[in-house]
Amino acid sequence: MKRLLIYLVLSLFSIASLAQVRVVTTTTNLADVVEKIGGESVSVLSLAKGTQDPHFLEAKPSYTFKLAKADLLVNIGAGLESGWLPLIIRGSRNPSIRDGQRGRFEAADIVSLKQEHKGEISRAQGDVHPEGNPHFMLSPTKALEVAKAIKDKLSLIDSKNTSRYEENFKRFENQMKSKIKELKSVIKSGTHIITYHRTLTYYLDEFGIHIKNVLEPKPGIPPTASHIIKVIKEMKEEGIRSIVVENYFDSSVAKRIKTSIKDVKINIVPVAVNGNEKAKDIFSLYDELAKALKE
Structure with missing residues (x-):
C-alpha cells in the first residue's frame, strides 16, 4: 500500500510538471511569439486566422469555450478587437482573463503607438483608433518588446519554468536582432x-x-x-x-x-x-x- 501511495504521488507530480499553460491569442502574430517564448511549456491557439482581418471577427460560441479554459489571454488592444472580444470574454465566464487580471495580457499597453489622427475624433473620420495604430506587431523592434513582456507574464503565471522562458526569449531576441540587421541591408x-x-x-x-x-x-x-x-x-x-x-x-x-x-x-x-x-x-x-x- 505504501509503495502504491508513493507511485501515485510521483505520478501526480509528473503530470503536474508536464501541464502546459493554456494560452489563447487574438492573432497569429501573437500566437507565434507566445509559442517561441513558451516552447513546450505552453499550448497556444489563435482566434483569428492569418488570412482574416482581426478588426471584424465574428464572436462565435466556439471562441467562448476556448476562452473558458484559458490560463492566459493575449490580445493586441488599442481597439483592434473591440467589436467582438468583449462579447466572448463575458460569455466565457472566466474572470481571470478580464481586464487587469492575472490571466490577461494586452500588448498595446507596453508599446508606444503611432497617433495618426489629431484633434477630436468622430465616426465621420472612418474606423479610426483613438488609442493609436494597433498594427505594431509588424515592427520587428516592437514585436521584440512584446516578446519580452510575454516572457515576464509567463514567468509570473508559471514560475517553475522561468529559466526556460528566459532562455527561449534570449534565443528569440538574438534571432530578431539578426533579422532586423538583415532586413536593413536588403x-x-x-x-x-x-x-x-x-x-x-x-x-x-x-x-x-x-x-x-x-x-x-x-x-x-x-x-x-x-x-x-x-x-x-x-x-x-x-x-x-x-x-x-x-x-x-x-x-x-x-x-x-x-x-x-x-x-x-x-x-x-x-x-x-x-x-x-x-x-x-x-x-x-x-x-x-x-x-x-x-x-
Missing part, C-alpha cells in the same frame, strides 16, 4: 509606395519606406472614384510605381489603377503569420514583406 530606404490601409505603417517606418497615400479615403471606408483619381494623379506626378495590398483587402482597385499606369507593380502581402504559405512564422512574415518591397 530594403532600400526612401522609397514611396501606396498601400490599401495603414496596416504596414510600423514595418515601413522601421525600414525607411514612406506611405504616400492609401487606397481607402478613410480607414474602413471603401475606395471612392474621386479618391482613386487623386491617387493616380499623385502616382503619375511623383513617379510612384508600387502598390502594396494587405492580403485580406480587395486588390481590384489596385488593378484598376494599373490600367491607367501600366508599369505599376502590385504586391499582395500577408500581414500575419500564416497569411500565405510562406509566412510560417514572424521571421518569414517579415521576409515576405521585404520581398514585396524589393520587387
Whole structure:
C-alpha cells in the first residue's frame, strides 16, 4: 500500500510538471511569439486566422469555450478587437482573463503607438483608433518588446519554468536582432509606395519606406472614384510605381489603377503569420514583406 501511495504521488507530480499553460491569442502574430517564448511549456491557439482581418471577427460560441479554459489571454488592444472580444470574454465566464487580471495580457499597453489622427475624433473620420495604430506587431523592434513582456507574464503565471522562458526569449531576441540587421541591408530606404490601409505603417517606418497615400479615403471606408483619381494623379506626378495590398483587402482597385499606369507593380502581402504559405512564422512574415518591397 505504501509503495502504491508513493507511485501515485510521483505520478501526480509528473503530470503536474508536464501541464502546459493554456494560452489563447487574438492573432497569429501573437500566437507565434507566445509559442517561441513558451516552447513546450505552453499550448497556444489563435482566434483569428492569418488570412482574416482581426478588426471584424465574428464572436462565435466556439471562441467562448476556448476562452473558458484559458490560463492566459493575449490580445493586441488599442481597439483592434473591440467589436467582438468583449462579447466572448463575458460569455466565457472566466474572470481571470478580464481586464487587469492575472490571466490577461494586452500588448498595446507596453508599446508606444503611432497617433495618426489629431484633434477630436468622430465616426465621420472612418474606423479610426483613438488609442493609436494597433498594427505594431509588424515592427520587428516592437514585436521584440512584446516578446519580452510575454516572457515576464509567463514567468509570473508559471514560475517553475522561468529559466526556460528566459532562455527561449534570449534565443528569440538574438534571432530578431539578426533579422532586423538583415532586413536593413536588403530594403532600400526612401522609397514611396501606396498601400490599401495603414496596416504596414510600423514595418515601413522601421525600414525607411514612406506611405504616400492609401487606397481607402478613410480607414474602413471603401475606395471612392474621386479618391482613386487623386491617387493616380499623385502616382503619375511623383513617379510612384508600387502598390502594396494587405492580403485580406480587395486588390481590384489596385488593378484598376494599373490600367491607367501600366508599369505599376502590385504586391499582395500577408500581414500575419500564416497569411500565405510562406509566412510560417514572424521571421518569414517579415521576409515576405521585404520581398514585396524589393520587387
